[in-house]
Amino acid sequence: MTCEEVKISLHDYIDEHLDLLEKKEIEAHLRGCDKCHNEITRLRNYFNTIKSIPYTIEAPEEIIQKFSRDLISLSREEPGGKNTSFAFEDEKIRKEQKKFEKKLKSERGPSRKSDVSATIVRNSTGGFKSLSYIEWKKFIIMPVLIAAGFAGYFIYDFQKYNSPWDIQLKTGTAIVNGRLNSTGKISQGESLSLDKQSVAVIEVPNTGNVEVNSSSYIVLEEAKNGANRIRVKEGSIRVVNSADIPDLRITVNSSLITDKSGIFTVDIDEASNAKINVEKGYLEIPSVRGSYNLAAGYMCEIKNNHSPGTPYRIDAADTLKNEVDRFDYYNGGDLSVRNIISIAGKKDMLTLLAMIPAVSQLQRQILFQSIANHFPPPTSVTRLGIMKADGEMLYKWWEEIVWQLQ
Amino acid sequence: MKEENTNYIKYLVDLAQSGRPRAFIELASINLNNIFTVSYRLIYDYKIAEEVTVKTLMRAWETIILFEPSDSFALWIKNIAVEYSVDELFQRGSRMEQRVRRSGTRSDEDRLENLILKLPVEDRIIFILHDLEGFSYSEINPYFRDMIIDELKTIVIRTRNYLMENLGL
Numbered sequence: 001m002t003c004e005e006v007k008i009s010l011h012d013y014i015d016e017h018l019d020l021l022e023k024k025e026i027e028a029h030l031r032g033c034d035k036c037h038n039e040i041t042r043l044r045n046y047f048n049t050i051k052s053i054p055y056t057i058e059a060p061e062e063i064i065q066k067f068s069r070d071l072i073s074l075s076r077e078e079p080g081g082k083n084t085s086f087a088f089e090d091e092k093i094r095k096e097q098k099k100f101e102k103k104l105k106s107e108r109g110p111s112r113k114s115d116v117s118a119t120i121v122r123n124s125t126g127g128f129k130s131l132s133y134i135e136w137k138k139f140i141i142m143p144v145l146i147a148a149g150f151a152g153y154f155i156y157d158f159q160k161y162n163s164p165w166d167i168q169l170k171t172g173t174a175i176v177n178g179r180l181n182s183t184g185k186i187s188q189g190e191s192l193s194l195d196k197q198s199v200a201v202i203e204v205p206n207t208g209n210v211e212v213n214s215s216s217y218i219v220l221e222e223a224k225n226g227a228n229r230i231r232v233k234e235g236s237i238r239v240v241n242s243a244d245i246p247d248l249r250i251t252v253n254s255s256l257i258t259d260k261s262g263i264f265t266v267d268i269d270e271a272s273n274a275k276i277n278v279e280k281g282y283l284e285i286p287s288v289r290g291s292y293n294l295a296a297g298y299m300c301e302i303k304n305n306h307s308p309g310t311p312y313r314i315d316a317a318d319t320l321k322n323e324v325d326r327f328d329y330y331n332g333g334d335l336s337v338r339n340i341i342s343i344a345g346k347k348d349m350l351t352l353l354a355m356i357p358a359v360s361q362l363q364r365q366i367l368f369q370s371i372a373n374h375f376p377p378p379t380s381v382t383r384l385g386i387m388k389a390d391g392e393m394l395y396k397w398w399e400e401i402v403w404q405l406q
Numbered sequence: 407m408k409e410e411n412t413n414y415i416k417y418l419v420d421l422a423q424s425g426r427p428r429a430f431i432e433l434a435s436i437n438l439n440n441i442f443t444v445s446y447r448l449i450y451d452y453k454i455a456e457e458v459t460v461k462t463l464m465r466a467w468e469t470i471i472l473f474e475p476s477d478s479f480a481l482w483i484k485n486i487a488v489e490y491s492v493d494e495l496f497q498r499g500s501r502m503e504q505r506v507r508r509s510g511t512r513s514d515e516d517r518l519e520n521l522i523l524k525l526p527v528e529d530r531i532i533f534i535l536h537d538l539e540g541f542s543y544s545e546i547n548p549y550f551r552d553m554i555i556d557e558l559k560t561i562v563i564r565t566r567n568y569l570m571e572n573l574g575l
Binding site for chain 1: 441447486
């Protein structure tokens with residue numbers, strides 16, 4: 001190594017950015033070169049001087065006092081917001097009150113209790129006598145109206161049930177609720193089991209068909225307009241929509257997938273790990289960080305006892321898929337984010353977008369920039385909004401990318 | 407810049423994420439000096455650093471639900487402070503150079519601080535984040551999207567050389 005080369009690398013050396021071999025080369029040079037040795041001594045002196053700056057500066061105490069006041073008053077104002085602390089405290093107070101009342105009751109004894117009840121009855125009787133004609137009418141009509149309302153709701157709700165659904169057997173035999181099925185129907189709450197030779201198609205009202213493949217086991221959890229729901233427990237299904245606005249949700253492990261349109265498959269392996277693969281249209285996938293959309297050509301995994309993982313392209317590189325897996329299930333953290341960014345191509349930007357709510361602010365900025373390099377955010381999407389992982393903005397950007405990728 | 411959360415921090419984060427303000431206040435107290443320090447070093451104005459610290463804490467409270475517990479809380483909240491401070495600096499940066507100390511004290515610390523204050527805004531931010539706060543180049547990069555890592559490195563080296571020369575090293 002020449003002195004010039006060493007001079008260039010000295011800062012990397014002192015910052016510990018060099019690999020072992022480069023480090024050894026520099027050290028070997030420094031041992032034999034006074035000029036470069038003086039330079040590294042100069043740099044070390046510089047760092048010693050830098051250390052003279054205090055590590056932390058004492059913050060004024062008023063900051064935390066003011067912040068505490070603001071935060072607590074804000075929390076009290078938030079309707080149904082982050083006021084659980086006070087809800088918790090209220091709950092504690094209620095419990096204390098109950099304890100106190102119980103104690104009081106036991107101290108008063110049964111006779112005291114009956115006296116109190118009698119007073120209430122006496123007062124009530126007096127009250128009945130003093131009711132006017134209009135009040136009487138209200139008194140009788142109100143319960144009737146309430147009962148009629150309930151009855152109407154139950155009738156309306158009952159009409160939504162669309163069970164049973166038709167089953168069309170392609171090959172083999174269908175076992176519904178453990179029995180050989182001869183009716184060609186499946187009702188709410190019933191299961192459908194197919195052996196290795198059997199394939200069936202279920203017609204979902206207002207939606208389309210669900211092809212249930214061999215060695216599969218599904219349950220019709222709910223057969224009701226607006227809430228049709230199938231649970232896939234084993235094997236695989238393929239959903240083919242014929243409606244623009246489908247009415248079907250699929251339960252996989254503990255996740256509820258909403259069919260938005262198109263064609264998709266759900267495969268569950270022996271370890272109960274599921275793979276959702278979208279051929280056309282898109283799905284809404286729930287996640288601990290808010291739901292995301294799974295577009296055509298993308299897939300995601302839902303490992304047993306886990307929430308859905310990050311979506312990736314069906315034909316993405318294996319290195320990317322492995323890194324996404326590490327990110328989702330093996331605490332890949334910031335390193336995984338960096339690796340995914342470096343592997344991802346233009347078509348993988350929906351993967352990066354779906355990662356935003358799950359990473360730190362700093363990583364969000366990196367992801368934002370990486371995506372924006374390929375797909376500048378639409379006008380209604382701001383950097384700050386993405387930094388806050390605003391669901392609406394993420395969705396708008398997702399729509400824009402999907403549209404451009406088409 | 408790797409920092410781990412202690413069990414106590416994890417516990418407080420968990421409570422704060424479930425909406426307990428008092429747990430968050432405790433987290434804020436623990437990290438207050440670090441937040442204030444980075445804000446003050448970048449902005450070099452006691453009052454504005456105070457404002458930035460309060461804004462940082464409020465923003466952290468609003469977004470605590472998005473914090474990934476496996477990440478370092480100290481680093482996460484510090485990043486918010488840096489983000490606000492950098493925004494503030496770019497808005498007021500041109501006036502910062504006038505804050506150079508005029509006092510007669512000539513300790514190494516004072517001289518160094520004066521030299522740092524004389525740096526151009528971008529150079530100062532990069533230098534402070536890298537050499538004083540321990541951020542890596544890839545962690546600084548998002549604040550300077552138009553620069554590549556090598557440019558950041560060049561700025562740090564140039565700043566070091568400038569400081570060494572002026573400190574008589």
